[in-house]
Amino acid sequence: MNNQNSLSLATLRSCIMIAVAVIVLCSMAVSCASTGERFDEGETSTPDSPTFVDKTPKLIDIYTVSDSDTVYICTGKASKRFHASDTCEGIMQCTKKILSMTRADAEKRHRTFCHKCYRDSLE
Ligand SMILES: [Zn+2]
Numbered sequence: 291m292n293n294q295n296s297l298s299l300a301t302l303r304s305c306i307m308i309a310v311a312v313i314v315l316c317s318m319a320v321s322c323a324s325t326g327e328r329f330d331e332g333e334t335s336t337p338d339s340p341t342f343v344d345k346t347p348k349l350i351d352i353y354t355v356s357d358s359d360t361v362y363i364c365t366g367k368a369s370k371r372f373h374a375s376d377t378c379e380g381i382m383q384c385t386k387k388i389l390s391m392t393r394a395d396a397e398k399r400h401r402t403f404c405h406k407c408y409r410d411s412l413e
Contacts, residue, residue, distance in 0.1 A: 349409035350374050357394035363401050364388055372396035374407035 355361075361372040364384030373381045376388050381404070403410075 350407060351411045352403050352408045353411060355393055355403075355408070357392060357397075359393050360390050361393050361396045361401075362388055362390050363396050363399065370401060371404040372401040373404045378404060378407050380404050380406050 355374075361374065362376040362378070362381055363369065363372045364381050364386055365388075366384055366386040369381075369384060369386075371380060372393065375381075376390070381388060
């Protein structure tokens with residue numbers, strides 16, 4: 291009885307070992323196959339995605355700006371824009387004071403979107 295028990299245990303263990311080995315081999319094969327597919331997909335989608343992503347990240351879509359968002363204006367008489375950042379090259383030319391305020395306040399001062407800070411996604 292004891293011998294039979296240990297024998298069947300040993301068989302069970304070797305069965306489990308084989309099953310584990312098969313599962314590992316299968317998952318390796320599957321991951322290899324899927325990375326191959328992903329590589330192919332990546333190759334086909336590479337031409338448009340990086341160029342498309344590179345163009346947009348700095349510019350904020352004007353339709354995502356709310357009235358309470360902070361913007362920056364130059365108090366000089368010639369300046370007619372408001373900016374998303376006080377380091378925009380448009381506002382760096384300001385010889386007067388740079389003020390931060392909400393977009394609503396900037397529009398009350400008849401300021402419009404700086405084209406170096408913002409983009410119109412519908413244009
Ligand atoms: Zn700007």
